Amino acid sequence: MTAPAVALRTYTGRTSLAERAKTAARQGSPALLSLAALLAIFAVAVANQPGILSIPGLTLMLMSAVPLVFATQAQMLIMAVGDIDLGIGYLVGLVTVIAATLLDAQPLLGIGLLVGIVGVYALVGLLVERRGVPSIIVTLGMSFVWLGLGLQLLPTPGGAAPEWLAAIGSWRPTWIPGPLVFVVLATVVGWYLARHSRIGMRMRALGSSAPTLNKAGRSLTATRVIAFALAAVLVILAGLLLAAQTRSGDVNSATNFTLTTIAAVILGGGNFSGGRALPVGATFGAVTLGFITVLLSLVNLSSSLQSAAQGLIVLAVLAGRVITERFTR
């Protein structure tokens, strides 16, 4: 009793590649701030230490950015649905602990724990959607659970990552900086999840306008739960890669990730209200902030000042966002 409304007929307006590129550039323009920052930092670093412009140099520069980029993509997914995760720092730490203890000694238990973490994240997503509890308080509370678990498993830093993980960490191809491969990989994964896949589209729709998603007949709960679960997987990857680099476990090894990932997403053109996900921008943001850490140690800034520098940079980034918004309006 229904009539065919759409017959495949006349569509001739194939979008040309040039137009696609132009549109992508315009839509990605919020990420330009991070690209500019990245180039500036890189230039300063090169001026300071010309040795960076070599494959080993770039490897060193980029190494610290690898786990951060994965964690940033996770934060980006959660911010795309309009939430914020304040537990990422300790969770990455916990994963390094699991990697350095259980994953070697009792692999099954270790893997079980990691899967359990994904389940807990899904549960958090469920509670946020169904019970309306603010995600920042729940994830803040959970961050102490992660910290506690980490301390229980490994009270002092130590342990040893399994061989295969250490091998990943020490992979050094001669033709390309190894970490760059991981950075690109993380970006592609984030891009696929948030921008290319259908679930990513729904996640952005949830953050952009939940009533519209509901009118389209899609489940809000399922979307939020999946977003949280996918984010957990990315956080776990971040933790494993950090353990691969340090070859040991320390629950406090990534505490600064919580703020840094949020700052990286914002620097990369994301927003706090949800709906937007720019994986490339987020990666630029994360690499920039990672470079800054390296740069600060290059210029022999006292380690005491590093966190202040980070805090100030975050505030400067957010101030930059306010200013650029004024300009573009």
Place this chain on the structure above:
Amino acid sequence: MSSIAMDRGVNDATSRRGPDVIVASGVTKRYGSTTALNGVDLAVSRGEILGLVGHNGAGKSTLMRMFAGRELPDEGRVSWHGGDGRWDARAAAAAGVRMVYQELALCADLTVAENGALSDPRPSRAGWRGTAERRIGEVLDRVFPGHGISVIQRVGELPMAERQMVEIARVLCTDRLGLLILDEPTESLGVDATRQLYVHLKTLVAEGVSVLLISHRIQEVLQHCDRIAVMKDGAVVDIVGADRATESALLEAMGGEVRADVGTLARAKVLADAAPQTGATAEIIAELRTGDGPALRVGAGEIVGLAGLAGQGQEDVLARLWQGGRGARVPKRRAYVPGDRQTSGILPLWCVAENLTISALGGVSKLGFLDLRAKRALAARWIQALRVRGEASTPITALSGGNQQKVLIARAFASDARLVLLDDPFRGVDVATKSELYALMKAEAAAGRAIVWYSTENREMAHCERVYVFRSGRIVSELSGATNTEERIIADSFDHATGGSR
């Protein structure tokens, strides 16, 4: 009141009609104490365009949502092809009911193609993105040839007219279209696109699709619909064949003015006499420039009404008067009575007295410390004056909507504001309460306050000395005295520019 050759019209219209596709019978819907729909009977038949007109609060949108399965009736039922299953969103989706929302069901952060795919029921395998781009691109090409919209643009980047086109195209992204519901689809469309839309609707109808069209552009409804249903006060008061109807007859059926008839003039005169002296000579205490239209002026001791269809810029005027700033000259002390009691009115955890006095705390405190006795007395005076049901210590949420509204009005008038802004505060308030509050407003104005009152209920505007009618963000007329009638307001609310038959 209006029976525009009704029998003949209906008969003629029915004779050509196909079988009924969807039928609402005896549908009633209540929200709290207000009845949005009151025993509505309406059928849409196969292959027709049914127009639905009516003024604010006539129940059009509620009826639409009911047809779309997004709202379940309290009484009566909606049936699809005579079936008796439950008519909810799932059933409606399966039957191919698609709706263009007035507020647009689009995600600003998603691209045009993604928005199409979001609500597209058809499955698509790998490469869904390409499929989605092709699908909505084809629909756009077919409905709006030469539209100039790139399907990979984000909706948030598009101007309003193009968003409206995307919303229409989004809805047409389906292979099962049974009933198409359009809620003000041409509100922001240009002339060409509007014409293209109606051309396409004609082809859809020829393919057997049924269309339900809500529009306040009476001329369009007259030109393109087969039948027109007129709604008023939650009921369908008239159904006429479009070939038989005229704009004036429809306006009259909705409760609007046709010509300045004698009865209206007489009634208006009574109102004009009853109203206090106009504020023409009073000191102008607030002034606001509105775009290219005339400026809005409010004098001390004056009640000024903002009328017209909902969402034509009245809220914007209130917001600018409230915030002050550029183009607005406002007194320092102002008060605001919000219309949405639940989200921007009551302070839900507090009792009546605290809710009532929060804006007036400056008057009952010394150096920031409250004089509790004075605060209690202030609350008590107002509770008594307005006969608020319940004590000062009753939780605000325990009160009925009308009594909550009394408290909010009292909050504004208990402060020392010179300019009081009312944002359609009497929706869902019972008649007795309303008349008490009208009396209060008049007394307060007589005492020298200036009141700006936005209302979607045109009848209320009779209590104003002057009324500004808004359309598309502009003041289109200023009514006072004898011209300030409900009928004139309704007539001025609708756009005659596209018509010209008057």
Place this chain on the structure above:
Amino acid sequence: MITAPHPVPEATVVSVERSRPRLVWPAWGWSLVGVLLIWGFIIAVRPGAPFDPLAQALSLAPFLVLVALGQMLVITLGPGNIDVSVGTIISMSSYVSVAVSVVAGPVAGLVAAVGVGLVAGAVSVVAILLLRVPPIIATLATSLIVSSATLLLSDANRAAADAGLRVLVNAKLLGVPVSALFVAVVTVLIALMFTRTRFGLSIVAVGQSLRAAERAGLRVKTLTAIAYLVCAAFAGLAGGLLAAFISPSTVLGTSYMLDSVAVVVIGGTLVSGGRPVPVGTWTGAMFFVLLSGLLNLVGWPVGAQNILKGLLVVTVVLISTASTGTGRSTLARLRASLNPHKKETTNG
């Protein structure tokens, strides 16, 4: 000036019957039950001298209460409002107060401690109001800056707290620590502020509904700024006092961040804002201090204690949002507050 309704039917002012104090279960009731329960456990584990654990807790709790009172002020502002910089402010102000009191006496030391809080609070306020950063990020950034400053100070500073202040903080009056009495007075003042002052009532109104408060003519930005400044100042004061009670350290305040939030929530204050419960900070703090005492007594490791605390916070938040039915609207308001410009689309 106040304005009377103009059509006053009778000139007499009716006396509205004052609501009689009825026996209602207070918001801090459950935390008191918790205190008694834990106390019972402690006595069961270590019989003899049943009042010792209470006295011990009473000497530790005041600092936590002081921080929690400030945190309560911020949380009462409504969804999204939280100050996570209190922990690092405590650490920093402990060093500053000691350094200043060596030079200029204990009173100046405490004033300096409050000053540290105010400066840190000002950074947060600028970020929140001018840069429009969500409070949690703003205060997190502040806390990073403050922690760097603390590290720098700790390198330069090895002085001990002023002896006089040390005596005062540890002094007892009729068996009750002087610090507890002092904080009790502060609590009473804060409670009075919430019921008797324009400022207090306005804060509560903002927390119940930002939009309604704005429409009622309240100056939301000013109120927000003052709340964050007071919160940071209280943390600074607590740091100054803790410096004398324990000793300055870079991790002195670390646990206070989550603990203060937990104490506020456990004490019955609505995490969604709009309902402060000053008394609850005491019962909540006593519960927390006794709980960690008990856990130490039975030999729970730090890790397990953290897990318990985290789960406790999540559970209490879940229960309190569910029981007041404010969950859904809270989330909506939080979203709205994150992006005031976003057009709200509804089903209508």
